[in-house]
Amino acid sequence: MLFMTASDSGHRSGFACFVGRPNAGKSTLTNALVGQKVAITSSRPQTTRHTVRGIVHRPDAQLVLVDTPGYHKPRTLLGRRLNDAVRGTWAEVDVIGFCVPADEKVGPGDRFIAGELAALRRTPKVAVVTKTDLADPDTVAAQLVAVDRMAKDLGFEWAELVPVSAVEDKQVGLLADLLVPLLPEGPELYPDGELTDEPEQVMVAELIREAALEGVRDELPHSIAVVVEEMEPREDRPADRPLLDIHANLFIERDSQKGIVIGPKGRRLKEIGTQARGHIEALLGTPVYLDIHVKVAKDWQRDPKKLRRLGF
Incomplete structure (x- = not known):
């Protein structure tokens, strides 16, 4: 259903996705x-596993952001399916934002993704240098030059090129201002005030997984799934x-990982529950009793x- 507004003349609405290698700052951005947590974040690569839509409401536009998993060289069936989801999203959106961290030099992974984007001739592409709070101005300037050159070497140009810091809220509004004109004219796609179309149960599961990742990211960052x-x-x-x-059930891959998640005398699992419950209550606006069981798949x-059972 399309939601018409009184000011549809000149109003724009459409979809944009942020892509980039893992841990490029896509979910934080x-x-x-959106102005609210709709995608989980972590310093570990491949935190995002589901395609999450966050909705930005403006008087002149409705910008629907599709947060995708990091595009990477897959080592598992899960990795291949995540990459397929990313490529499928590229084909459906109106504009693509390519994220490159300011504090890491452009590498083969960035060039590979840019090469894939170069084949999408009709879709405008905006380069976003993220995490500028972690780099000095000279480093940020050098990164902007490197990202611009990367596109020229591949035979295309960025529609826009902008540095941002999502953590410090620097130039985030400017990025929205640059994305909106690249959207088609049209009415609102979602009701006013709706910030995501992600089912609540999926968001709750992701918040539990985010809490679990906090303490065990070095031991088993990719082995955790939550249903x-x-x-x-x-x-x-x-x-x-x-x-x-x-x-909820928190799944790991081996019996030996159970002790890592549960912790001595169950302390780690209790910490996961406490942290997750706080985020869930903030999301849903109601007190929560959270019961988590650790299982091996x-x-x-x-x-x-098992991937189908876990929602992939």
């Missing part, structure tokens, strides 16, 4: 533009004291049946 099995209001609670019961990243 998406959250900054919310049940999410229901507790019965017989007074209207002014609601409680949402959430039961042997080599799930390589098993087609």
